[in-house]
Each structure stands twice: as structure tokens, then as C-alpha cells.
Amino acid sequence: MSGIVRYGSYVPFNRIQRSAIGAGRGERAAASYDEDSASMAVEASREALRELPEGAAVDTVAFASTSAPYSEKLNAATLQAATNLPKSVTALDLGGSTRSGLSALLAGIDMASAGRTVLVAASEVVVGAPSGPRESGGGDAAAAFVLGGNGTEPVARLIGRASCTEEVLDVWKSPGMPFAKQWEERFGADVYTPLLVETFGRALADAGVSASDLSKVVLDGTNARVFRGFPRPAGVAPEQILDGLAGTVGRAGSAHAGLVLASALDGASAGDRIAVAVVADGVDVAVFEVTDAIDGGRPKHSVASWVESKRNDLAYTTYLKWREVLPFEPPRRPDPDRPAAPPMQRAERWKFGFLGSRCNRCGNTNLPPQRVCVVCQAVDDSTVEPYADGECRISTYTLDRLAYSLQPPVIGAVVDFDKGGRMLCQLTDVDPDNVGIGDELEMTFRRLYTAGGVHNYFWKARPKR
Amino acid sequence: MASKGICDRVAIVGMGCTKFGEHWNRSASDLLVDAVQEAYGSAGIEPDNVDAYWLGTTGSGISGLTLSEPLKIQYKPVTRLENMCATGSEAIRNAAYAVASGAYDLVMAVGVEKLKDSGFSGLTGSAPPGDGTESGMTAPANFSLLAPAYAEKYGVDLETMRDVLTQIAYKNHYNGARNEKAQFQREVPIEKINASPKVAGMLGIMDCSGVSDGSAAAVICRAEDAHKYNDNPIFIKALSFVAGPSEGAKRQDYDFTTFPEVVESARDAYVQAGIEDPREQISMAEVHDCFTPTELVLMEDLGFSPRGQAWKDTMDGRFDLDGEQPVNPDGGLKSFGHPIGASGLRMMYEMWLQLRGEAGERQIADPKLGLTHNLGGAPGRCVSFVSVVGL
Numbered sequence: 001m002s003g004i005v006r007y008g009s010y011v012p013f014n015r016i017q018r019s020a021i022g023a024g025r026g027e028r029a030a031a032s033y034d035e036d037s038a039s040m041a042v043e044a045s046r047e048a049l050r051e052l053p054e055g056a057a058v059d060t061v062a063f064a065s066t067s068a069p070y071s072e073k074l075n076a077a078t079l080q081a082a083t084n085l086p087k088s089v090t091a092l093d094l095g096g097s098t099r100s101g102l103s104a105l106l107a108g109i110d111m112a113s114a115g116r117t118v119l120v121a122a123s124e125v126v127v128g129a130p131s132g133p134r135e136s137g138g139g140d141a142a143a144a145f146v147l148g149g150n151g152t153e154p155v156a157r158l159i160g161r162a163s164c165t166e167e168v169l170d171v172w173k174s175p176g177m178p179f180a181k182q183w184e185e186r187f188g189a190d191v192y193t194p195l196l197v198e199t200f201g202r203a204l205a206d207a208g209v210s211a212s213d214l215s216k217v218v219l220d221g222t223n224a225r226v227f228r229g230f231p232r233p234a235g236v237a238p239e240q241i242l243d244g245l246a247g248t249v250g251r252a253g254s255a256h257a258g259l260v261l262a263s264a265l266d267g268a269s270a271g272d273r274i275a276v277a278v279v280a281d282g283v284d285v286a287v288f289e290v291t292d293a294i295d296g297g298r299p300k301h302s303v304a305s306w307v308e309s310k311r312n313d314l315a316y317t318t319y320l321k322w323r324e325v326l327p328f329e330p331p332r333r334p335d336p337d338r339p340a341a342p343p344m345q346r347a348e349r350w351k352f353g354f355l356g357s358r359c360n361r362c363g364n365t366n367l368p369p370q371r372v373c374v375v376c377q378a379v380d381d382s383t384v385e386p387y388a389d390g391e392c393r394i395s396t397y398t399l400d401r402l403a404y405s406l407q408p409p410v411i412g413a414v415v416d417f418d419k420g421g422r423m424l425c426q427l428t429d430v431d432p433d434n435v436g437i438g439d440e441l442e443m444t445f446r447r448l449y450t451a452g453g454v455h456n457y458f459w460k461a462r463p464k465r
Numbered sequence: 466m467a468s469k470g471i472c473d474r475v476a477i478v479g480m481g482c483t484k485f486g487e488h489w490n491r492s493a494s495d496l497l498v499d500a501v502q503e504a505y506g507s508a509g510i511e512p513d514n515v516d517a518y519w520l521g522t523t524g525s526g527i528s529g530l531t532l533s534e535p536l537k538i539q540y541k542p543v544t545r546l547e548n549m550c551a552t553g554s555e556a557i558r559n560a561a562y563a564v565a566s567g568a569y570d571l572v573m574a575v576g577v578e579k580l581k582d583s584g585f586s587g588l589t590g591s592a593p594p595g596d597g598t599e600s601g602m603t604a605p606a607n608f609s610l611l612a613p614a615y616a617e618k619y620g621v622d623l624e625t626m627r628d629v630l631t632q633i634a635y636k637n638h639y640n641g642a643r644n645e646k647a648q649f650q651r652e653v654p655i656e657k658i659n660a661s662p663k664v665a666g667m668l669g670i671m672d673c674s675g676v677s678d679g680s681a682a683a684v685i686c687r688a689e690d691a692h693k694y695n696d697n698p699i700f701i702k703a704l705s706f707v708a709g710p711s712e713g714a715k716r717q718d719y720d721f722t723t724f725p726e727v728v729e730s731a732r733d734a735y736v737q738a739g740i741e742d743p744r745e746q747i748s749m750a751e752v753h754d755c756f757t758p759t760e761l762v763l764m765e766d767l768g769f770s771p772r773g774q775a776w777k778d779t780m781d782g783r784f785d786l787d788g789e790q791p792v793n794p795d796g797g798l799k800s801f802g803h804p805i806g807a808s809g810l811r812m813m814y815e816m817w818l819q820l821r822g823e824a825g826e827r828q829i830a831d832p833k834l835g836l837t838h839n840l841g842g843a844p845g846r847c848v849s850f851v852s853v854v855g856l
Contacts, residue, residue: 339596437617
């Protein structure tokens with residue numbers, strides 16, 4: 001039976017206190033100035049892809065988001081390139097509703113049943129109108145799943161499902177609108193709650209289980225009021241409902257159900273049954289049963305570990321500047337150059353895949369890959385050396401207060417990799433006052449800047465999270 | 466494995482140099498006309514006498530037309546060249562080799578840069594279309610890596626390191642204050658240097674060279690012809706230029722306390738000039754003090770100080786105007802300013818003045834050999850030029 005073979009999550013490093021926005025308790029996760037939904041999807045996908053079981057070779061990639069960096073240009077291709085998946089993959093972008101994350105997961109499982117192995121990554125940067133509920137209640141995060149069928153041992157099997165689609169004006173955003181709008185919540189609750197109860201019941205029937213058989217229920221949707229009237233008619237006890245991370249992350253749009261499902265899997269035992277429901281433009285419900293494979297199938301980072309690893313003093317004005325909501329005085333420096341298509345194409349394996357080279361003659365590693373070895377000058381005699389997961393540390397560094405950045409100073413570091421090789425790169429997710437020579441780093445896929453509508457992706461180093 | 470050199474075969478018989486600074490009312494063309502006219506006058510020649518020109522500029526024009534058009538040069542060869550911040554020196558080297566070859570009898574090397582029209586802070590480059598994976602770090606950030614690395618390697622505490630860098634800035638401004646062509650002609654108090662706003666790492670604004678406009682030019686001929694044009698020519702003893710393979714940026718064994726490119730170009734130049742002990746034999750030097758720690762490291766790479774000792778020599782006043790081995794007597798890039806393409810020629814202009822006893826208040830007593838050093842790029846990834854000149 002098809003199901004989730006591996007999973008991964010990602011919550012960015014920065015949090016903004018809701019009190020800083022003047023909107024309630026807790027904090028929300030905020031993608032850094034150098035992150036977007038594609039780069040965060042890469043981070044979550046790296047978690048899910050790190051240790052695939054034997055026989056699982058991803059042949060399909062799906063990216064789900066309502067905040068895709070490109071509205072035309074395949075974002076899933078960025079994901080494919082940055083995770084070094086084969087070019088033979090089928091790749092697709094999904095969006096249009098924050099239900100698309102769970103819909104993509106279900107579609108991925110269907111494809112898995114048809115013999116495919118599918119990477120589904122859902123990722124969201126939620127930008128709400130300043131001082132509105134979407135801004136304070138939203139959060140930025142990503143989740144990724146590798147879905148497989150026969151021949152792969154899933155950590156959780158899909159045992160039941162149901163869907164419902166409703167033409168309703170709840171949340172909407174037309175091209176050109178800077179922020180989504182939402183109709184009065186009381187209306188949405190009135191429409192959605194009965195649909196949720198009905199669809200949930202069908203999914204349980206499909207799974208052949210009753211509500212009391214569920215270890216956890218994940219409830220997610222555009223309208224929290226919908227869930228108030230749900231537990232009683234659905235036969236779900238309040239303690240079955242999993243914490244939705246509202247106080248620590250915020251609702252991460254299309255990524256949110258996957259993120260909370262990942263947190264459920266982080267703490268699940270074999271035999272647990274988990275229902276996931278997303279209410280947006282209708283309802284999707286999926287029921288999973290956790291298998292014995294769960295103990296060997298968890299990612300390096302749990303959702304809880306991402307949540308704990310943070311800096312939570314982001315200023316509201318900085319946040320608004322990062323999201324390009326607040327205009328600001330630019331540095332007295334030229335705008336960065338738009339990266340050019342042919343050089344990016346030629347450098348794809350370096351720029352996206354972060355693949356260096358190792359000299360076949362002397363064994364030296366070269367970053368970026370070099371045709372002529374920097375040590376022995378051997379020509380065109382090297383093999384590919386992957387670096388994305390390479391252990392590395394700060395050899396020396398400097399704070400560059402002159403360089404163009406949305407978050408000055410740029411911290412430039414000479415980064416030496418334990419397996420050899422050196423590069424000069426920017427640090428991110430780091431406190432300039434708390435950085436030192438010898439600090440251990442890990443690489444992270446980022447959007448350096450955007451110029452001429454072209455997002456310039458490349459890798460940076462960050463302190464280990 | 467080294468250039469054979471042209472020791473004493475080529476002479477400089479005339480020079481010109483504009484004031485460096487913020488020339489809001491002067492274009493690159495204006496600056497070129499000023500510097501070249503002064504050089505013609507200095508050598509006592511007419512434009513017709515010059516057989517060929519080399520023009521160095523990094524971004525203030527492309528092609529030889531940048532020079533021939535404003536000067537109305539009459540159908541002569543004009544080569545425009547670029548080698549990062551060593552561009553001006555490259556104009557001298559290529560022009561000198563051209564007369565040495567016998568292809569021309571009298572040539573001119575010219576450098577110009579018009580930086581202040583951009584409206585930006587610091588330097589701006591125009592890189593070819595790229596893949597967007599460069600680090601994006603600025604020049605001060607790259608050179609700031611030298612200071613903590615040097616301090617760490619030689620056990621200099623950071624407070625002392627700050628004093629050393631400040632002393633370099635102080636000295637160069639002291640010298641520039643005695644130079645009517647310098648961009649900044651005022652001494653700067655120690656406290657003001659220490660308190661200047663931070664730009665990168667340990668470096669404040671007062672650790673950075675001046676961004677400026679300017680132009681300089683040299684008239685060059687074979688040694689045997691030198692006295693036809695000038696009673697007091699100066700002679701080229703060595704010209705060395707090295708482009709590194711960028712090892713430092715890629716190899717973990719590079720420690721940011723030296724420029725291997727400088728070490729090699731100095732070694733080559735000393736062989737050409739027959740110099741065995743640069744600390745004793747070089748009377749004075751104009752070096753590439755783009756940022757204060759650069760000058761510190763250069764003192765060791767050029768052999769003026771033993772390894773790990775340049776900071777002491779600096780504090781002891783060895784490189785002061787009245788010290789044993791004055792460095793940047795004209796104020797250097799720090800105080801004279803750094804219009805990229807002109808800087809290498811500006812360095813040579815100070816040698817011209819000092820060797821001929823025309824440096825006025827800055828005059829060094831009885832200089833025998835002068836050195837100019839010009840660097841382009843960044844630690845780990847650079848080009849380096851060294852010349853030795855004398856009487």
C-alpha cells in the first residue's frame with residue numbers, strides 16, 4: 001500500500017513576536033530576507049531525501065505553494081536542481097489554494113500507487129496586510145514528503161481519504177492584489193463546518209476506523225472558527241487534536257498541514273492512526289497508519305527542533321522591509337546584477353546542486369569545480385564531489401557594512417570544508433555579535449537577491465541548527 | 466623562470482599628474498588633457514614626437530579613443546589596458562617594453578579614472594554577465610580579512626593592531642598634508658582615525674583609501690636618448706608583474722597574512738635590479754595602501770620588514786617621512802586618493818619628484834632607489850606589480 005516513505009520539515013530561524021505587531025500572544029516564524037517558498041522547500045526536501053530507503057528513487061517532483069517565487073517558470077525545477085534529483089523527473093507546480101499542500105500529498109500517493117516515487121514539497125511565505133490577522137496569524141515554513149508504493153517500506157500508509165470541493169468566496173487574491181482578502185469568518189464557519197464533519201466521516205469510513213481509533217487529528221484551514229463546531233459531531237475528543245503550532249510558527253498556508261503532520265510523525269509509534277484535514281475551498285481528509293519503519297525513517301531535524309532553534313527578536317519594520325511591504329532607503333551602492341541565463345545554465349550543478357570537483361590525480365577538492373586543479377594543475381581530470389551536506393567551519397570572517405543587503409552587515413566568511421575545499425561565502429541566520437573563527441557551519445540554499453525579476457539562488461553557510 | 470628585465474635600458478623623461486580628488490567640474494577627458502599636457506611640457510616635447518600611447522583605465526572609457534579623441538592625437542597607436550587596481554603600472558610596463566624593443570623611440574603611458582560620477586560609495590565594477598554565485602563582498606571587506614589574521618599569527622593583540630593600522634593612516638595623511646596634489650591635504654588626529662565609522666571588520670572609513678578622480682602620465686624613451694629630452698631623467702631598474710592562480714581563495718593553507726603574488730613580483734623585480742637586501746637598498750617606496758592592513762602586510766611581502774615585524778617597524782617610525790625607509794611619502798592611496806587607472810602612474814610621479822629633488826617639503830634626503838608597488842584584486846586572488854627606479 002502506498003504512503004509516506006520519508007518526510008522532512010523546515011521552519012526558518014527568525015520569529016517575530018506578535019506583541020511587536022500589536023496582535024496577540026506568541027510568535028510567528030518569518031522567512032529571512034534571503035528565503036522564499038522555493039528555497040524553504042529545498043531545505044525541507046533535503047531533510048526528506050537525506051536517507052532514502054533502498055529501492056526508492058524519486059521520479060516525480062511536485063511543489064505546492066500559494067507564494068511561489070515565479071508565477072511563470074517552473075519552481076519545481078529549482079527544487080529538482082537544488083536537490084540533485086535526476087533530470088528525468090516529472091515536475092509540476094501546484095497552488096491556487098492553501099489546500100494544495102495536502103491535495104498534492106494525496107495526488108502524490110495516487111502517483112505512488114501507479115508506481116511512481118514522488119517528492120512533494122509544500123512551502124509558504126505568508127504575507128498578510130499589515131496589522132491584519134493573516135499577518136499575525138500566518139507563519140512561514142515548509143514540509144516535504146517522499147511518497148512511494150510497492151517495493152518501498154513507508155513510515156505511514158494512507159488507509160483512507162475523502163475530499164469535498166466547494167465554490168465559495170472565503171479567501172481570495174487576484175493577480176495584482178498585494179494581499180489576500182477573506183470574507184467574514186462567521187460565514188466561512190457556517191459553510192465549512194458541516195462539510196468538514198461530513199468529509200471527515202467519509203474518510204474514516206474509507207479507512208474502516210472510527211474517530212476513537214485515531215491517535216491524533218490534524219486540523220488546518222483558512223478559518224479557525226470552522227473547527228469550533230467540529231469535535232462533537234465528528235466524535236473527536238479535544239485531546240486527540242494535535243497542537244497546530246499557532247503559538248510558535250503560525251499557519252504556514254499550504255505547508256501547514258504537512259508541517260503539523262510531520263510533528264505528529266516525529267512523535268508517533270507504529271500502529272498510530274493520524275487523520276489530517278484541511279479546510280479551504282472545500283475539504284481534504286487523509287488517514288494514515290504509522291508502520292514499524294517509522295523509527296528508522298525520521299529526518300535529522302524534528303519540527304520541535306526547528307521550532308526551538310530560533311532568534312525571536314525580529315523588529316517589525318525589518319520584517320516589513322524583508323517582505324517588501326515597507327519601502328526603505330537603499331544603500332549607496334549599485335543594485336546587484338541580474339544573473340544571466342547562459343552562465344547559470346553552465347554552472348547549474350554548482351549554483352543549484354552545490355557540486356564541487358575532486359582532482360583524480362592529487363585528490364584536492366575544488367570549489368567551484370575547476371577544469372584545472374588549483375594544486376596540481378591536472379586538466380579535465382576530476383570527479384564530482386557533493387558539498388551540500390559537507391561539514392564546514394569558519395576559517396576567518398568579516399562584517400561587510402558596505403555590501404548590498406536587505407540585512408546589513410553582510411557577514412562574509414572563508415569557509416573550509418572538513419573533506420577539503422574552501423570557499424568565500426556569506427553567512428546567514430547568524431548574530432553578527434556571536435560569530436567566531438572555528439564555528440561549525442552547515443550549508444543552506446538561499447535566494448541571494450532578486451534583480452530584474454530573476455531570483456538569484458545560491459548557497460550560504462549558517463551556524464548549525 | 467623570471468623576466469630578464471630591462472635594467473637601465475629605459476628612462477622616464479617627463480611626467481604629469483593632476484590633483485586627485487572630487488573633480489565635479491572635470492571629466493575624464495579633461496583630466497587626461499591636463500595630465501598629458503603637463504607631461505609633454507615636462508619632457509619638452511610636442512605631441513608629434515610621441516610614437517605610441519598606452520592608456521590605463523578600469524572603467525572611465527574603452528579603447529584608445531578614450532585618449533586620442535580628447536587630445537586629438539594624430540593617427541597614432543593608442544592601447545587601452547586594464548589590470549584591476551594595477552592598471553596604471555601596467556601602462557608604464559607595456560610602454561617601457563615597447564621602447565626597449567626598439568619598435569618605438571618615444572612613448573607615453575597614461576592613466577585616468579573618473580570615479581566620482583557614479584554616485585555610489587566605494588568602487589563599482591562592471592562584471593561580465595555571470596551566474597550570480599560570487600560572494601558579493603566589497604573591497605574593504607576582502608582586505609579586512611588581513612588584520613585579524615595577522616594579529617592572530619603574530620600574537621598582536623587587537624588593540625595594538627588597531628594602533629598599528631591607525632599609525633599607517635596617520636602617517637599617510639601626514640605625508641599627504643604636505644602634498645598640494647593630494648586629495649586630502651590635512652593631518653588627521655589619531656582619535657579621529659580610531660573613531661571613524663566602521664566599514665568592514667576592524668576597518669573604519671579612515672582605514673580606506675580615498676575614492677577620487679585623477680590622471681597621470683609619463684614620457685618614456687630608451688636610456689641612450691634620455692638626455693635629449695631631460696637633464697634629469699630617471700631610469701627603470703625593474704618592472705615585474707604577476708597574476709596569481711587564485712589559490713588563496715580556494716586552498717585551506719592560505720592564511721591571509723601575505724600576498725604570494727607580491728612576494729613573487731618583488732623577488733622578480735629584485736633579481737632584475739640586482740637588489741639583494743631591499744630593507745637596506747630601497748630608499749623609499751610608494752606601495753598599494755588601499756586599506757591600512759594592506760600596507761602592513763606589504764612591508765613584509767616586499768622584504769622591508771622580516772615576517773611578523775612590520776607592525777613593530779611601523780610603530781617605530783621606520784616608514785615615516787623622516788624614517789629609515791619612507792613609505793608612501795606622497796600620502797599614498799590613503800591620502801593622495803585612488804583613481805584606479807591613474808594610481809600606478811601617480812606612484813611613479815612621486816619617484817620622479819623625489820629622485821629629482823623636487824618633492825619640496827616631502828623631500829627625502831639623497832634617495833638612491835625607489836620602489837613602486839601596485840596591487841589589484843583581493844587577498845588570495847590578485848595581481849601585483851613592482852617597479853624599481855633610480856638615477
